[in-house]
Amino acid sequence: MPLVECVPNFSEGRRQEVIDQILESIKKAGKITLLDSRMDPDHNRAVITFIGEPNECYKAAFAGCIKATELIDMNEHEGEHNRFGSTDVIPFIPVSDYTLEECAKLAQKLGAKIAKDLKIPVYLYGDATENPNRAVLQNYRTKSFQYEQLKEEIATNDDYIPDFGKRQTHETAGAINIGARNFLIAYNIYLDTNDMDIAKAIARNIRHSGGGLRYIQAGAMNIEERGVVQVSMNVTNYTGTPLHRVFDMVKREAERYGVAVTESEIYGMLPLDALLDAAESSLQLNNFDRNQIIEKRIFTEDEQDE
């Protein structure tokens, strides 16, 4: 079953009743599973995480955006987090049987619809845009260039021509960033030592910036309560750099200092495929078809029913 994650951020982190109404409209509009919803009063921002089939996520995200447009007025919004609009960012993230490219298309489709139906200008980001200046949000949404500045300059500043919609912010909802990105896995490996220098050296060697693995960001962490150190990582693309390759490389680097790996740890959630990659690699299952997994058949049958 094709499955995506959607993590819309809304510019409201103080009025619970507003987020409740947005959540309600999201759940009503699409057959999705809500994974998380959290409000931050300092940032004055809410982050909602849900998963489902792509078209269900699309419908749910659109409904959430309509409700936020109705209830949140950017002219009255204050908070620490940089933002462009009531619905501020909407990323689509592939989970299974769906590619990053397909998520990018889904983001573009939603962007076109929001601009047309709700008259809100849309900026694509992440892997949904081919414009290198737009890929990284932080490069063009800053402390000194957010909703208030965009509202003034959108008609004249050619760096801010929207991907969809007119060169005019919505009178209350501002503008929206819609994008696609890979699932990020937080992955930590514990070493049988308390020597931070060793953890730092390993982190330096395995991360992309240090000549290591392409999709790895890594640092060293001192885990005081255990009296050991940890190599702490973000795997930004687990298809490109699978967990087992990260594990093997850290283990090999640690051996160079005579240090053992005691265990590894996934922090938060991850897609099933990331673990199946590890299983297939360790068992040398070269010709395995994941539809041989019984639980996958239930997905498939459900799909046929619809």
Add this chain to the structure above:
Amino acid sequence: MPLVECVPNFSEGRRQEVIDQILESIKKAGKITLLDSRMDPDHNRAVITFIGEPNECYKAAFAGCIKATELIDMNEHEGEHNRFGSTDVIPFIPVSDYTLEECAKLAQKLGAKIAKDLKIPVYLYGDATENPNRAVLQNYRTKSFQYEQLKEEIATNDDYIPDFGKRQTHETAGAINIGARNFLIAYNIYLDTNDMDIAKAIARNIRHSGGGLRYIQAGAMNIEERGVVQVSMNVTNYTGTPLHRVFDMVKREAERYGVAVTESEIYGMLPLDALLDAAESSLQLNNFDRNQIIEKRIFTEDEQDE
């Protein structure tokens, strides 16, 4: 989500319309996913495989049994396979979030219901019985003791007192064996040699009967089209003897002859947990909670909905 597999065998392998009606009643009675249905005209027998939540499988199996009782007359049945009744055997097999012991209780519950409602005597087998003489079907259902002999002797032969029901076979449906067993995984490991003696030696050392792993049956196979040999195995309890331990042991034994493992192979289906065991072991994920897998959340939410 608790999930079991149920594989009822029916004494009809020639009349397609009979099996179609049984299938129809199974699908109608329970929310199950049909995995397979096959007829064997020589054995004059059909094997139906489906999965679902335990109570759905229970309802579906009961409905199939009612329909088979209606349509199959054992007094007119001929075929090569040993059998006791129209519905001949019903095993329940744990797939996920459900134990073998719970499957045994499900089998006992179904046995009691069938004996009471349909007046068919029931014999428990596998892990559903504590009687060692009944655990292995082949020990008390033989070429020379099947439906015809049971019908004659059930009232007088104390070896055949049913676990549920009267000492009298149903006039057309005979008797039924209902049981519980572990999921069996067919697992093969290919060696980088064509020397059958090496495959035989490894098979001998790793299997239970040879002093090896408790839940492993193993033999050697010559794979002519590839010009290599294979250690061919049944894993009769993948929780007790996980795949990665089998793989590691075969690899180590092969090394003793200077032979490499080229790949391994799962033949047919397997439960997801068997692969997650391998992933957790190879990544040393000692404190992993399988609910961190995104796809598991969809199961959970569906469950809550009901």
